[in-house]
Each structure stands twice: as structure tokens, then as C-alpha cells.
Amino acid sequence: MVSRKYVYLFNEGNAAMKNLLGGKGANLAEMTNLGMPVPQGFTVSTEACTKYYEDGKELAKEVIVQIYEALAYIEQITGKKLGSIQNPLLVSVRSGARASMPGMMDTILNLGLNDKTVEGLKNLTNNERFAYDSYRRFIQMFSDVVMGIEKRKFEDILDEVKELKRVKFDTELTASDLKDIVKKYKVLYEKEMGKEFPQEPKEQLLEAITAVFSSWDNPRAVVYRRLNDIPGDWGTAVNVQSMVFGNMGDTSGTGVAFTRNPATGEKVIFGEYLINAQGEDVVAGIRTPHPISRMQQDLPDCYKQFVEMAENLEKHYKDMQDMEFTIEQGKLYFLQTRNGKRTAQAALKIAVEMVEEGLISKKEAMLKVDPKQLDSLLHPKFSEKELKSAQVIAKGLPASPGAACGKVYFTAEEAKMHHEQGEKVILVRRETSPEDIEGMVAAEGILTARGGMTSHAAVVSRGMGTCCIAGCSDIRINEDAKIFEVGDKVYQEGDYISLDGSTGNVYGEAIKTVEPEMSGYFGKFMNWADEIRALKVRTNADTPRDAEQAIRYGAEGIGLCRTEHMFFDEDRIPAVREMILSKTEEQRRKALDKLLPMQKEDFIGIYEAMENRPVTIRLLDPPLHEFLPQADKDVRDLAKEMGLSFGELKTTVESLHEFNPMMGHRGCRLPVSYPEIAEMQTRAIIEAAIHVKREKGYDIVPEIMIPLVGELKELKFVKDIIVRIADEVIAEEGIELKYMVGTMIEIPRAALTADQIAKEAEFFSFGTNDLTQMTFGFSRDDAGKFLKDYYDKKIYEFDPFQKLDQVGVGKLVTMAVELGKMTRPDIHLGICGEHGGDPSSVEFCHNIGLDYVSCSPFRVPVARLAAAQAQVKNKRY
């Protein structure tokens, strides 16, 4: 039996093999094939990772055999040998998943060093200090990453020696100091692990590969995946690559660079590098690096070669590249290239300019911007007026643009907790690490004292579209005391500060923020998106203000106007309560008569805001008890107000109590019991449309939507009421007016019987919030308590209320689309659940043939772009 191939040499792969080799591995293979200077190596595939988990976290024999074979090949082409004293091969071991997961996975450098090969390295490089520094780093990384020994314990040893030697920087330590440190490290290792530090390089290698595989499942990785919709069963690949050294003196160095500016999109090589350093020094943000332009002076030949190759890479990939490189004694190596993460502004500028440069088409441009990023463009900026009088207390690197204002907290836990309590929070850290991820998500903005534009804080913030200022060395943080100092001023936990992520300015006070304007690249790009997409984008809006906002964001109509929000209004609630407490239909009608003119005004306002755009209005949905007070005190107050006895009102409130209100007397069940409610609402909807037609000439076609339908006869019963009243009003007014009657599909039974429902419904709007609740059988209000356990135990990897569950809920939706079209081929189809603003769900909606999605005003641009992307991907079936 021929074994499956689990290990690939770099020259055996290419960029298209990302799923198998991970992003990093596939790009290393691609660069190899392009003839670029890449240190050679091999990739252990994601399938090997999946197999590792299937085999109960065990590296299979056949995988090990293939690793050794690939290793032998590398030894042959480099002429070096793992474990050789004469010419030792040293390798790096790095994770590389299908999607980039910055900072989440772990890296080991200098693998292959032991007590003997370190001497070989010393002889070979004629640099004892370098050899022992490499060994020290390796022991520390291996112990931390592979064995889980706390990094801090190693740093303590390092600090002790530095103190003893009275030096400040690592670079000031001598070879003999480092030899001493190595000895101490090995003692620590033996103490912690109960055995010696492994001297056999092949053992080191297998342990390291195993560690990468199991790091795929560490809690930080799980959280990151959940935030970024990365399925847990993708697995990660591992790249084993022969080492090159940027820390071999002043003709060596290492850096990261982008082909364009990832913050602004400007077309100029942008990046940082450090002379005489290993890559980890740059990424970790421990030393603040130089801008890459300085390399032109330091190493002009290397710089020229680098710029040329970088430009070729961008042309080859047709996208802005994010590259890691190392210069070993004057020779340039590329260690990685990938499509670079960028801010929303940069993404838009790059996409538009690449089209204008003729590098890509408009359709290709669509795929260059992540719809979720657009959010950040819609985030507030500082009020110019307030900004004028505001005091800049410090300045850092403008790592991720946007404006943020909030209270200072010094740990991820505090930030998260106070965010959950409703506070706006700024996370202030010396530097961030993957452990901080949840605090970073919770924060309005992030401020770090150390690290550069490519530090963890900067990369992650840009990805999330969160404002970030990095490397702000002006501030001194005392995390224990929960303060930071700038000059002689002290800022305490809970104090307000403000950050401008676009300038790097830190303000020691709260500054008002204002809505951003959308124009320039944004406008041009979104116009292209609108030209390309087939799927319409509407908005969920209950007020003229929301409706106007949504139109500014590009909404083409209202997909969901919830009429109950109007009922909660202070002016109306007395009449609403009077209606609920009525004992007879006559009383109820009297109360409804009071509401009629107010509802009519609501709709007039909305129609006027929407001009000629379509408006879908949903009839009253929530259970009536939501409009009544529950606490005895409030009941007593209301009873007095309404001239009822406390007991009487309390009895009514109790009689309306429901065990499971989500599945109670609500939606279309209300007009089944009280047709007069639907009558009043229909009258208001139609009269308002006629008013607007007469006064403004707008040709509104109200789409009246019946919620919570599960059965054709139920729909027909309520529709009959609507049609009767609507036709009556139209006849009374003696005017022509079209209107439509349709239904929400939000009850599984409605989806299952959509062929019947479509006999009466002129349109379907998928209410995927409720449909998700009922299909999963859990209530959104209660699920929070146990969903955490589901994420921890990897049963669910995303929140089905955020991202449509295509497997279960999606099956019902698809079924309903097919059945509905069977009965009524021209049935109008949309979605008004919150999924309408989620890119992957929008793509799904496009693919199954919906006519529109509807989402909150704020998400309209996201949906517009997601719809265009769906069109470009062209998977409609």
C-alpha cells in the first residue's frame, strides 16, 4: 500500500496548494519556483495535522518516515547535516495555517543545536558569542513553546546575569556570559522536566512539529478562530526551513516589509528592519526597529535587490505583499510572503489604484477589501472643535487608524469586564500578546508602550479595525499599581483618555467623536460594488432618522420596519396599555383609534425619508405583556394612573405571563385573536402611503409583512383582514395605490410548507434570528450561559446568531426558496435577520437566489460589498 503524501519539499508545491500546505508553505513553494532566494526546506501538510488529531494526538509512523526523507533531501542540497559537528544544519520550525493567524501559533528557531553542534557553529562562523546566543535562544524557545515551561523563568536568569554584569542590553553580554546562561538554562530545564535537555536533533524536530500541531488547539487559537470564522478542522501545516541568520554582525539583519503602506495604502515600500537581529526581535516588538528606507544607506545592494523582488512579487500575486526577509552576511533571503493585512482606508486606496494602474479588474478589486473592515470607516472620528483645545500628552506609532475614547484599563480581563458592564474601554499595555485577545476585542482602542507597526498589537488591531497606537515610549506603565505616567502626570485606572490611531496622538481627556464622511476611494469603490452586485441591499429601520442614515450608507429600501418600537414610545404607551387592558372589542377599538393617527404619522415620516424606495412594514410582533410593567411597584403606579385596582391589574399582568414568551402569543397570533390591531395598522400604513402620494408625489408600494406565520390558513386569515381594510381605505380615498402582502419565514413549519404559504404570500422575508432559535432549539436570551461551554469544547465554532448556520438553518431557507418558487415563480425573496449584514451569510443569500438582504444602517456598506464579492465568486445556483 502506497502511503498518502504528508510532506512536501518547497519545490513540490505552489501558491494554489494553500489548503494543504498552509499559506506560508504554499508561498514559500511559489517563491522557490519563481527562482527567488528562499532558504530550502519542506512542509508537513495540514492533512498530517488532521491525522495527528484523529490518531489521538500522535504523530503517525508514516508521517515521521516522510519527514526524515525530506530532511535527507535538504541535507543533500545544503551540504549540511542535522547533528553534524563539522557542518551542522539548523532549521526553523513554524506553523502555517490556511488563513493567517498572527501571533497565535508558535515558532522555534535554531533547532538542531546541542552541546556539540553549538561548538561546530562556533567554529564554522568563527563567532562563539553568536553560537551560544543562538543556543540560548533555542533552549528558551523550545522550553517555552514545546515543553510549556514559563518564559519568565528564563528571563529571570537572563536578567540576573545582566544585573551581575551590570549591563543593560543583551548585546552587551559576552560569549562567556552566554555560555554561563546556557548552563543555567539547562539546569532549569532539567529541574522543570525531570530529564536533560534533549541533545538528539531528530528528537528535537519531532517534538517541535508535534508542538506546532497541538498549538492549533490552544485556547487563544480557538478564540481567534471563532472571531475570524476559521473552522477548527482545517488544521495547520508546519514549515521546516534551514536557518539563515540576521544576527551575524553588521552586514546581517532582518525585517518585515509591505509593498505598499498598510495603514494608508500609499504606493511605496513600507517596513522596518533591524541590523544584527533575528526575526523574532522585530515581530515581538522588543527592540524598536528602523524604517526600511534606512537600509538604502546601510546595505544599498541588498536594498535594490529587495525592492525589485518585492515589486515582482506584488505583480505576480496581484496584491499588496507582506514579506519577511533576512540578510545573512550581505546575502538577501525571503522567508515569507503573503497578501498583506491592511486598514480599510488602505484596502480601498490599494484596490482602486491597482485598477487604475491596470493591474487588476474592477471585479478582482472587489475581493481585495474585506467587507467587515468597512465597519471601521463608519466609526466616529474626533470632533474637530474639541480636538483644537485638546492636549496631546504623548505620541506613539499610528498603528491602526480611527478615533477612540474610553476609560483606561491595564489588563485584558479588566477591559473585558468593564466593557461588559457597558463602559467604553481603552486597553493600555506595555505590549500585547495573544493572551490579550479578548480584552483587545472589548476595547475601543489599544495603546502600547513598546513595539512597532508590525508588533502584535498593531497587526491584530488593524485586522479588527480597532484604533491602535503602538510603541508609545513616552508613557511609563506600572501594571501592578494600575497607573501610567507621562512626565509628572499620573493616569489611573478608570481615567478617560482618547487615542487618534491615524496620527499616533494620545490625549489625556475624553474627546467627543463625530460620524465619518464617506467619499473619495470609498465612494468610487462602493459604486463599482453597486455596478457589479445583483443582490439588493435594504435596511432595517424603524424611524425616519435611521432610514435617512441608511440611505446615506447606500440602502435601496427598507426590508424591515418594526412597528412595535413605535408602540413603546412614551406618548403612545398609555394608549397601548389601554388597548391591552380592554375587556371588550369595543374598548380595544377605542384605544386603537387613539393610536391610529400616531402610527400614520410614523409611516408618513418613513415614506418621506425613503422617497420612492420600497418599504416593508411588519405588523406588531412582541407578546402584549412586554408593554405592561411586571414589578409590583410599577403595577401599582400604573393601576393608579389608569384608575384600576392594583389587584385587578396584577391579575391581568399575571394572566398574560408566559412560560416561554418567545414561543407565545405574539406575531400573527395577535391579529388572529384581535383582528382590530391589524385593522388599525393596515389603515395607518395605507392612509400614510396615500398621504405621501398626494402631498409629495412619491409612489410608495407598501409591503405589509405578517410575522411568525407557520400555517397557510393563519396567513390567509390575517391577509384577509389586511386586504379588506386596505381596499376599503383605497376605495374611500378614491386613489390608485398598489400594496403587497407577504410573510416572514421564521418558523420552521413555514419553511417546510413554503409551497403552501406562497399561495398567499407575495413575498418571503427570512427572519433568520427566530428561525435560528427554533431550528437550534435554543433561546438567544438564554444561550449565552451555555454557549461558552460549547465554544470551549469546540462543539460550535461560531455564533449562529452572527453567522448563518448554512448546514441546518440554511437548509430550511434553501428549501423554502425552492418550494416558494415552485408555487409562485416570481415570489420576492429577502432576509431581514441580523445575518443580512454578515458577509458569509450575504454570500449564501446571493447563492440561493434571494433578491435582497436587509440589515442595520451601519452594516449596509458591508452588505453591498459582500454582495458584489458574491457576484464575482459567481456561485449562484
Next chain:
Amino acid sequence: MVSRKYVYLFNEGNAAMKNLLGGKGANLAEMTNLGMPVPQGFTVSTEACTKYYEDGKELAKEVIVQIYEALAYIEQITGKKLGSIQNPLLVSVRSGARASMPGMMDTILNLGLNDKTVEGLKNLTNNERFAYDSYRRFIQMFSDVVMGIEKRKFEDILDEVKELKRVKFDTELTASDLKDIVKKYKVLYEKEMGKEFPQEPKEQLLEAITAVFSSWDNPRAVVYRRLNDIPGDWGTAVNVQSMVFGNMGDTSGTGVAFTRNPATGEKVIFGEYLINAQGEDVVAGIRTPHPISRMQQDLPDCYKQFVEMAENLEKHYKDMQDMEFTIEQGKLYFLQTRNGKRTAQAALKIAVEMVEEGLISKKEAMLKVDPKQLDSLLHPKFSEKELKSAQVIAKGLPASPGAACGKVYFTAEEAKMHHEQGEKVILVRRETSPEDIEGMVAAEGILTARGGMTSHAAVVSRGMGTCCIAGCSDIRINEDAKIFEVGDKVYQEGDYISLDGSTGNVYGEAIKTVEPEMSGYFGKFMNWADEIRALKVRTNADTPRDAEQAIRYGAEGIGLCRTEHMFFDEDRIPAVREMILSKTEEQRRKALDKLLPMQKEDFIGIYEAMENRPVTIRLLDPPLHEFLPQADKDVRDLAKEMGLSFGELKTTVESLHEFNPMMGHRGCRLPVSYPEIAEMQTRAIIEAAIHVKREKGYDIVPEIMIPLVGELKELKFVKDIIVRIADEVIAEEGIELKYMVGTMIEIPRAALTADQIAKEAEFFSFGTNDLTQMTFGFSRDDAGKFLKDYYDKKIYEFDPFQKLDQVGVGKLVTMAVELGKMTRPDIHLGICGEHGGDPSSVEFCHNIGLDYVSCSPFRVPVARLAAAQAQVKNKRY
């Protein structure tokens, strides 16, 4: 364009055309074709009824044309003519639906009479009194049934005249009295309707047919249909038949009879008749009729002919017949025949004896008993001991067997209300009418002072399997005073009485009832059912007592053992609460350790009761807050008991509160959060099975069932716990033991993804209670409040919690069966929702290929028979 045929002459139809002609019309046609003496006529089809509703309650032109054509034909063969003075044709107009709906639909006799034809009738019969009595009856019936004028107003006139003439009975009135009454009736009609009584017979006919069609939708009919699962869109047919008169003197008469005794099943002609009366007098129970055997003396030739024809009818239909006949001046006419309703005992005896007589096969016999009736055989009888000392206070007709004991109420409303308050209720009425139907459903037993064995009370009670004593003339009822008197004793509302529906004895006290025994015909018949059926029948049982009971009723295993019922036990709840209130896993394990031996004992008891039969055990299902008190007082008591502060406990109780507990933290979500609960339960299940194997030699294969699964990974997570512990226990004990792990399918998503779920589930059990809740999106606890409106408005015609909704929920179930079998062809399939005991749902389960149904012990015989019937009908697909 040829019009659809809406009207059929009797000689154009046959018994197979029931759907089109209704039961009555099809059988009139069949009898006509058998050459039996049937007054000729025609049937307006059910399709005409459906069309009538589709056309907005309007009789279509084309239907009217066909009616007139058929009428002309009848005029031709009878030689009589509608409206003719010389030889007037008189007709009856009767409803006849597909399924018999006794007393629900309305009848009009003597149609065709007017001021002129009444004179013709007088001349023709030479009987002025008869002619005017017929006219009087017609006016009264037409006014009441067609025009909705209160019957009472006509009876008042009749009573006035009787009082004036000082006579007691209608029969004592003279022709001139009746002429006077007709005059007064016509004045009343004109006053009520604002126009004269219609004199045009064709107008009378169309109005009458229309009235029958619209009576299909009167509220009583709607209630009856709901109770009897008759769809609203079937419609009713109308039979127009030339009149024959049983009230033309002492050689005339009318009666109803059965080919066998419908109460006992005894093979002897059984029935009642009245000399010189019209049919309505018998059915309405106003005059108490003679047993049919007396006809042998009165009219021996007619009797002989009747018996012969009746026997032929039974042989022809292969079923016990219920016939109506009229003798007009010595000539016998059959007006109706149908398969007769009968008690459960009679049904069994008749079915078994017909097989033994060679009339039908065992398979055919299965269809002769309505599974729902079997219920009545399982109902309690009186304790022999208590019966001995009990005093019979009155005796009536044993109209429907069984024993009942309850408090006396005199109106249907009171009976219903007190039943809903949890009281056992006896409905005592002078006579019942269709308006009383809901009170009759609520009552344990029914006692009427008037009416015979075929009165409304008797027929309906037998159909429902409710104990009934009819025609108990010993009691005098004063409905206004809410009392009845027997001799000088007064019984008031709320007093206890007891009824023996098998003897007709009424007892003036409460008598204890005991469980019935099943043997004889029951045993033989059910054995045949077991031979025939393919579907297995299990039971839902949580205790050894229930399990034993179910085995006596024929259960073949346990399909659902709910482990939480054991947790609520007084002995256990402290440990359960300790478990819930634990702050750490360790504390929780300690509390669970206390529960383990108790759970193990539970399962040992159940396994022992079930001997070698399969047992499906469901893991803990309800949300944990159900085990904690909610009221402050109870919380305070528990806090004291558990050594906690009130505040502390209150906080925990509140933190467990759920907005929608049905969709909350329950089912398999509990072991996802607290694996140790599933561990304890698994250990108890397996240890108990091993114990029983060792001690008793029973080879139990526990089927461990995981509730509320919606996702494969969730199932796998819990299954992994179960398998780990089960294998551990089996290894510890060093014994072989098989077990299975499966899941409930009760969440829509589980059904939608059943192909995935089946990868891990060895069996599916459809939890159709929850599946119905989620598919319809309403909670069973709350739906009661609005479902009434849904019935009133004819949106739902049956309770989907009683009878499986095959359209929606059934679609999910069918889908899950198909998907499950695709992945695992031998997957074991059952249902454990309450639908498992509903005959139509059992048939559905058979048809879609389930292996078993599981229901409460009491319903096991019902399910066994329903399964056999499903097999005979043979629609498995």
C-alpha cells in the same frame, strides 16, 4: 364546456362513492342498486358544498340547473310533482357527510308543502289532520333550521293551543286545531322574517339545500370535527328524497335498528320503533319508543321482511348495520343504512364473532374496531366491595358502558369549568343536544332523564367511550334550581353520584372504582393484532410499577425512561440540589456520588420488571432550576436547610433563571457543561444492567439516549463520555455487556442534519412533543391561551400535540428517517412523543418505516391495534 357533475340520482351512485356522495347518499345509492325499497331521490355532492364555500357561500347556477334536472327525473318516476295540488311531491332534505356526524347536521321534512299543496295532501290521503300536522312540522323545521328562528317560539304557540284545548299530547289536537296553529306559525314567521312564509316549493328546496351546506360550518359541527379528526374541507353532501310517512295511522311507523346489539355485540336485531310517528320523534328522544321486537306482534309481515333485509345488508357490507326505516300504511321503506357505532366491548365481540362466522378475515376484523375505543376497556369499574353496600337510587337505560363517579353539574358550561378545575364531573341533563358537546367531553359520565338508546346522549357517549345512562325517568331535574329529585330526596349541584353505564344503575354517593381486567374477546382480538402488525409497541415508563402495568397492556419494551422523575423524589432532591449548588466540579461529584446508588436501584427495579425486554433510558433532561424553589419563602427554608445564606441561594436561583426555559440549558446541554452528571448516570445504567444480568440472568441491552441534540459534535461529545464510562465499568466488572447509544430527534436541526447525526447515533427516537413545539414555534404551556382562537377561526382543526402534524412536523420526521438510513441503513427508529399513542400518528409511523412507537402504558393497546390496522392498510413506503 361541459359542466362538472354535481348532482347524482340514487341509481347513479354506489357505496364506494362516499367521498363524493357522503355516507348516507352512497348507501342510499347502494341500497337502490341492491333492489331494496328506498324512496327515490338524488344527492347533491360534497364537491357542490366545497364549491358553495369557494363561491363565497353562493349556490352556483350550474348546480341549481342539475338539481332541477334530477328533480324532474324523480317527479317522472314517482308520478308526483313538486308544487302540484293534484299529486304533490314532498321531499326530505338531509345532510350526509363523508363520516357520520350524529346530531350535528340538520334535517328538513315535508318540504314542498304550502297553502295549496297541503290541501292536495289532504285530498290525496283523505286525512286533513295528517296534512296540517305535516305542514305545521314543515313550517317549524324550515323556520328553525333554514331561517334560524328560535324553535321555542313555535313550541310556545303549540303549548298555548294545547292548554286552551286542555289536551296533553300533540296527537290529541284536531285538524282544525292544527289549521289554527299553521296560521299562527305563518304570522310568527312573517313577524320574524319581515316577509311571508315561502310558498314556492323550488325556493323552499334551494333554501333548504343552502342551509345544509352552511350548517357544515356551524360551531357545533366544528367542535365535533375537531374531536373526531374530520377535516373541514371535506364538506357535506345533501340528500333530497321523496317523503314517506310513518305518521299515517296505526299501520304506519318509523324506527331505527342495528343488526347486532351495539352495546354488547350480541347477535340479535336490536332497535326501537314508534307507531304513527315521524323519524325525528325517535332520534330526538322526545317520546320513549318500543323495542323493535314488538313490531313482530304489531306488523308481523313488515317485521319478517325487515329482519331478512337487515341480515342481507350486514352480509353485503360485512359489518354491523345501523338502519332507519319507515312503514307507510303497511309498506316498508329503508331510509338509511350505515356501519353502526358500537361500544368497545361490542366492537370486539362483533369483530371476533364475524371472523368465527367466516364473514370476514382476521385482517378485515382489525378495521372493525376503532383503536381509540379501546381506551374505554381500560377505564375503571366499580369496586365490587363498595358496590355491595351502595344504594341504587334510580335506573335508566344502559346507554354506554363503564363506571363513573363525580360531582353533579347541570349545564355543559358548568361541567366543563369544574372539569378544568380538576374536579370529576357527572353531567346531568333532561336530554342532551349538540350544544352540550364540550360538557360531554369533560364529563366522567352522562345521565339524562329522557331519550332512548339511540338518543343524542347515548350515541355520542358510545362514540366517545364515556359512560352514559339515558332515559332515566325516575329523576326530576330542575335546571334553574340546580337540583334533581328522586322520590323525596334532593341532589344538589356538587353532590357526588355514581353511574354504571353497563347496568343503568344510578347511585347517590361516591363509589370507588377499580382497574378492569382484559381477557376474552379483548385478549383474542389483541393477539390477532399482534400477529398482524410489523410495528413494535413500547411504553414510556419511569418506574417499575408503570413498567409492569405496561407489560400487562402488551408493551414490548421501554421506549422512554425519563431519569429526572427519579430526581424529584423526596429522598433524592437534597442531593440533587447539593449538586446544582456546587461551586466546583469536586463538590458536584460528591453530590453525584450520593445519587449514584439510588439511580442504580431505580434501573435495577425497571430492568427486573422488563425482564429481557429492551429499555431506552434518557439522560437528565430538564433545566436545573426546575429542581430549586422559586418563592422567597421556599428559598429561605432551603437556605436554612443547606446552611447557606438566603442572599447566596437567591442569587444562584436567579442566575439560573431562564427567559425561555424550553429552549434553555437542558438536555444534552447539561452534560456538555457538567460531564460528571452523564458519567454518574451512565455508571448507574451499566452497573444496574450488570447486576441484573448476574442476579437474574436477564440480558438487558441498555439503550442510552441523549436528549435535545442539534449538532453532531454535541452528540459525539456526550457519547464519548458515555462510552468511556460504560467501557470502564464493564472492564471493572469483567463481564460482557452490550449497550447502545442513540439520540432523541426533537430539535429541527437534528432532523435536518440526520445524515450527520446518524454517524454517531445507533438509534433515533423522535421526540415529537418538543419537535412539534419548535416546528410550530409555540410552547405547549402557553399555546392554550391562543389555540382556542385558532380553532374558532378554523386555522387549526386538531391539536398538533395530540395528533402528529404530518404536513410540517411529519416532513421533518420523514426527512430524518431518510437521511439517517442513508448513513446507517440499519439504524433503529422509534417515536416517544405522546403521538406514539394516537392512532393516526401510529399509522404515519408505520408508513414511514419506524421500528416502534412508545406511549404511556394506558395507550399501549390503542397503539397495538393502530399498528395492526396500519399493516392491513399497507401503505408503508
